[in-house]
Amino acid sequence: MHINCGGPAATIGKTIYEADDEPGGAAKYVSTRRDWQKSTTGHIWDVKSSSDSYIAQNMSILRMDNSVLYTNASLTPSSLTYYVPCLANGNYTVKLHFAEIVIRDNRSYYSLGRRVFDVYIQNIVVLKDFDIVTKAGGVDKGVLSDGTQIAVKQLSAKSKQGNREFVNEIGMISALQHPNLVRLYGCCIEGKQLLLVYEYMENNSLAHVLFGTNEIEATKLDWRTRQRTCVNIAKGLVFLHEESTIKIVHRDIKGTNILLDKDMNAKISDFGMAKLDDEENTHIDTRVAGTM
Numbered sequence: 001m002h003i004n005c006g007g008p009a010a011t012i013g014k015t016i017y018e019a020d021d022e023p024g025g026a027a028k029y030v031s032t033r034r035d036w037q038k039s040t041t042g043h044i045w046d047v048k049s050s051s052d053s054y055i056a057q058n059m060s061i062l063r064m065d066n067s068v069l070y071t072n073a074s075l076t077p078s079s080l081t082y083y084v085p086c087l088a089n090g091n092y093t094v095k096l097h098f099a100e101i102v103i104r105d106n107r108s109y110y111s112l113g114r115r116v117f118d119v120y121i122q123n124i125v126v127l128k129d130f131d132i133v134t135k136a137g138g139v140d141k142g143v144l145s146d147g148t149q150i151a152v153k154q155l156s157a158k159s160k161q162g163n164r165e166f167v168n169e170i171g172m173i174s175a176l177q178h179p180n181l182v183r184l185y186g187c188c189i190e191g192k193q194l195l196l197v198y199e200y201m202e203n204n205s206l207a208h209v210l211f212g213t214n215e216i217e218a219t220k221l222d223w224r225t226r227q228r229t230c231v232n233i234a235k236g237l238v239f240l241h242e243e244s245t246i247k248i249v250h251r252d253i254k255g256t257n258i259l260l261d262k263d264m265n266a267k268i269s270d271f272g273m274a275k276l277d278d279e280e281n282t283h284i285d286t287r288v289a290g291t292m
Contacts, residue, residue: 001018001036002016002017003036003082004017004020005020005073005074006055006075007019007020007068007069007071007072008068010066010068010069012065012068012069017069021055021072023054023055024055024074024075024076025040026040026042026043027040035084036082036085037082038074038080038081038082038083039081040054040078040079041076041078041079042076042077042078054074054075055074056074057071057072058070058071058072064143069099094121117129117130139153140152140154141200148185148200150198151197151199152197153196153197154193154195170187170196175245176244176248178235179267180233180235180267181236181239181240181268182198182199182267182268182269183198184198185198185199198269201260201261201267201269202260203259203260203261204259205255205256205260206229206256206258206259206260206266207255207258209260211255225264228264228265229258229266233253233266236267236268237253237268240268250268252270253268
């Protein structure tokens with residue numbers, strides 16, 4: 001069973017999404033479906049309440065094949081619950097796909113509302129304080145209109161450092177093209193939203209591969225792969241230091257800033273701490289730079 005939350009029925013590939021386009025409300029239970037029902041709770045204070053207040057609409061032009069999934073969404077201030085009755089005892093896979101389709105830089109609930117919430121499945125908390133808004137340094141996956149997979153990085157807009165790092169990355173990466181540097185496709189600056197669009201790296205970072213995470217086990221690399229990774233990083237650094245027209249010192253080389261493509265080729269990313277190298281300036285900067 002698949003539900004297009006807040007939107008019409010749709011077929012994407014072999015997946016059929018059922019419509020979920022009934023208007024919500026401050027306290028409403030929808031029971032017109034045979035296989036599932038939903039309820040919404042919460043009143044939106046700063047607008048004149050109507051049924052349309054509980055449906056978010058994306059006014060952007062979307063060109064991807066599955067755009068119907070990102071055009072409308074249910075909007076509720078307090079809780080949104082789906083009920084699937086009469087499930088037999090057993091194991092079930094539940095997939096929740098989150099996407100913020102409306103971002104506005106004003107003082108309405110669209111901008112000021114907290115995107116932090118809990119996710120319950122059969123009255124058990126499976127996600128606590130889940131934050132739909134990417135934190136500083138977080139990366140989301142996306143798809144361009146031509147099918148190209150991309151990584152979207154949102155930088156922190158809470159400090160001047162975030163803006164400075166954003167400008168640094170745009171200016172430096174846009175002028176650099178090398179097989180061992182992560183390619184920059186574009187950027188977005190809208191209000192306090194600072195976004196970079198990179199090429200998507202299927203195998204995440206070197207740190208993820210070597211040390212693993214709570215969800216991913218560490219991978220033991222063979223010696224050939226290790227050597228190739230080291231050579232890739234060295235080639236990228238040689239290009240930055242010696243071969244590029246603009247000489248750049250990265251200043252933050254670490255496992256999380258080395259990304260791996262589908263063939264385990266390493267590429268250098270994250271130029272937020274980078275500094276232009278002036279050949280005529282022989283002064284040695286002893287200030288500590290980098291992150292941990």
